[in-house]
Amino acid sequence: MTKPSLNIQIFIGALGGVIAGIFLSRVGIDQPVASQVLYIFELIGNVFVSLLKMILVPLVFVSIAVGIANLRAHAQMGKVWKLTLLYYFSTTALAVFAGLVVVNIFKPGLGLEIDIFKNTIEASTIQQLTLPQFFANFLSQIFVNPVAAMANGQIIGTIVFAIFLGITLIVLGDKTKNTTIMLNESFEIIMLMVAWIMKILPIGVMALLGELVATQDPALFFSVGKYVAVVIGVTLFHGFVVLPCILFFLTGTNLLKFYLGIRQALITAFSTSSSSATLPVTYECITDNLKIDKDVAGFVLPLGATINMDGTAMYEALACLFVANLAGIDLNIIQQLTVFFMAIIASVGAPGIPSAGMVTLVMVLESVGLPSKAAIALLIPIDRPLDAIRTMVNVNGDSIGSKIIDHYTQESS
Numbered sequence: 363m364t365k366p367s368l369n370i371q372i373f374i375g376a377l378g379g380v381i382a383g384i385f386l387s388r389v390g391i392d393q394p395v396a397s398q399v400l401y402i403f404e405l406i407g408n409v410f411v412s413l414l415k416m417i418l419v420p421l422v423f424v425s426i427a428v429g430i431a432n433l434r435a436h437a438q439m440g441k442v443w444k445l446t447l448l449y450y451f452s453t454t455a456l457a458v459f460a461g462l463v464v465v466n467i468f469k470p471g472l473g474l475e476i477d478i479f480k481n482t483i484e485a486s487t488i489q490q491l492t493l494p495q496f497f498a499n500f501l502s503q504i505f506v507n508p509v510a511a512m513a514n515g516q517i518i519g520t521i522v523f524a525i526f527l528g529i530t531l532i533v534l535g536d537k538t539k540n541t542t543i544m545l546n547e548s549f550e551i552i553m554l555m556v557a558w559i560m561k562i563l564p565i566g567v568m569a570l571l572g573e574l575v576a577t578q579d580p581a582l583f584f585s586v587g588k589y590v591a592v593v594i595g596v597t598l599f600h601g602f603v604v605l606p607c608i609l610f611f612l613t614g615t616n617l618l619k620f621y622l623g624i625r626q627a628l629i630t631a632f633s634t635s636s637s638s639a640t641l642p643v644t645y646e647c648i649t650d651n652l653k654i655d656k657d658v659a660g661f662v663l664p665l666g667a668t669i670n671m672d673g674t675a676m677y678e679a680l681a682c683l684f685v686a687n688l689a690g691i692d693l694n695i696i697q698q699l700t701v702f703f704m705a706i707i708a709s710v711g712a713p714g715i716p717s718a719g720m721v722t723l724v725m726v727l728e729s730v731g732l733p734s735k736a737a738i739a740l741l742i743p744i745d746r747p748l749d750a751i752r753t754m755v756n757v758n759g760d761s762i763g764s765k766i767i768d769h770y771t772q773e774s775s
Contacts, residue, residue: 378572431532471684597752608766670763672756673755
């Protein structure tokens with residue numbers, strides 16, 4: 363009997379996780395048997411995500427360094443750089459703008475009264491984080507000891523050093539031939555490890571989705587239903603209408619074929635709520651299924667997993683105006699422009715891990731004088747499913763960016 367394909371295994375795992383989660387929530391997660399099953403799900407999910415994170419830093423470091431170094435072979439490094447940064451900034455800015463427009467139209471949270479939020483507002487002392495302060499804090503994370511950055515899982519510092527190393531290898535040329543060969547061999551070794559980890563992907567997806575469905579309280583969605591609907595609607599519209607349209611008009615790509623190629627990455631992103639943890643899966647989908655140049659993917663995807671977060675940037679802008687509506691504060695145009703730029707900057711600084719947007723959301727809220735403590739207390743309970751959706755959009759954006767950049771670099775080579 364032929365073993366089902368990985369795609370079918372993932373689908374079965376995802377379906378099994380949802381069914382198990384619903385069953386556990388109906389039985390009651392406090393029941394002995396249900397709690398034990400939930401504990402097993404949590405254990406398996408943690409192990410799976412830990413395996414992905416274990417391979418993350420070496421994959422990011424080697425893939426970016428090798429990707430840049432190998433770009434010299436077809437002299438496309440300059441073009442890849444420019445197209446990547448242009449795409450990432452443009453789509454993120456478009457996402458934030460769309461979020462602000464939609465939240466101004468539907469005004470979620472206006473007139474909604476929540477005691478814990480109101481009490482915290484009355485007791486809070488608001489301190490604003492200025493844009494220069496935010497820039498200083500962000501820049502301090504860029505140029506750090508690379509060994510410490512890799513040991514502590516600081517992706518931004520790791521990426522910056524990998525970029526410097528890749529550029530240096532290009533400048534020195536044949537003098538660094540052995541180093542380049544060693545890095546390419548290291549990359550092959552890491553990708554074999556990734557292939558091993560992918561074998562347990564269906565089990566990991568099942569465990570993560572089972573835990574998510576079982577532990578999420580539906581009552582929380584009803585209390586802020588309009589906000590949740592707005593967030594989900596505009597995030598999915600941007601991710602699966604706007605971005606695919608950009609891909610089609612710029613490259614003429616068959617969208618059905620494209621999404622069939624990256625569906626494993628999208629499912630993993632939804633399950634893990636981590637664009638960084640999904641990176642190995644995304645890379646495999648992009649290079650194996652869509653045949654995108656490995657050097658382009660090796661540069662664009664790791665960079666995108668850190669700085670290209672359309673879903674996160676949009677969410678932070680939406681959440682900020684939602685909190686303002688709850689607080690009865692009408693943000694003017696200047697304040698909303700501040701939110702616009704701060705959401706873009708904060709999304710760049712947000713690590714690709716579950717609910718990381720909650721950390722940088724504090725910066726966006728404080729930039730316009732909104733109380734962050736009450737906001738986080740309100741938003742965290744409903745963040746997990748929203749985080750899953752925005753992470754899926756983030757990974758979708760990275761994949762589309764890789765296809766667009768590969769299309770234009772191949773066209774001119």
